[in-house]
Amino acid sequence: MTVAASLNRLCLCALLFVAATAGAEIAPVRPAPGADGAQRVDIVGGSYYFRPAHVVVKAGQPVELSVRLEGMAGVPHRFVLEGPDGQRLADLTLGEQAQQIRFTPTATGRYLYYCPNRLLFFRDHRQRGMAGQLDVEE
Numbered sequence: 046m047t048v049a050a051s052l053n054r055l056c057l058c059a060l061l062f063v064a065a066t067a068g069a070e071i072a073p074v075r076p077a078p079g080a081d082g083a084q085r086v087d088i089v090g091g092s093y094y095f096r097p098a099h100v101v102v103k104a105g106q107p108v109e110l111s112v113r114l115e116g117m118a119g120v121p122h123r124f125v126l127e128g129p130d131g132q133r134l135a136d137l138t139l140g141e142q143a144q145q146i147r148f149t150p151t152a153t154g155r156y157l158y159y160c161p162n163r164l165l166f167f168r169d170h171r172q173r174g175m176a177g178q179l180d181v182e183e
């Protein structure tokens with residue numbers, strides 16, 4: 046086998062590995078309602094991700110998101126939440142101390158959260174992976 050052929054094999058393996066891990070979609074977080082009916086989810090953000098990045102909640106019941114920064118401080122991050130119609134429901138600067146966002150979604154649909162920050166001409170943090178979705182179901 047030539048060196049080129051070996052390299053091709055190596056690349057193919059790497060590609061298959063990437064495809065396999067990308068295909069292993071992480072199951073969304075579905076918070077069980079607390080005694081007061083609130084659906085609570087802890088969301089941590091860092092460079093450049095939100096975890097979890099997919100949350101599913103029920104409509105008509107209160108949702109409480111507790112968001113905080115993890116990892117190295119230094120890069121400022123924000124948490125923006127938009128409703129299905131693009132309306133901005135929250136916009137806060139992430140800190141190590143958790144901050145709560147409470148709302149009761151009445152409309153089903155996909156809510157998006159992301160960090161809109163960017164440095165100079167670089168891609169913004171949302172494009173770099175700091176994004177997630179909150180699906181509100183019936």
Ligand SMILES: [Cu+2]
Pocket residue numbers: 121122123160161162170175
């Ligand atoms: Cu950010």
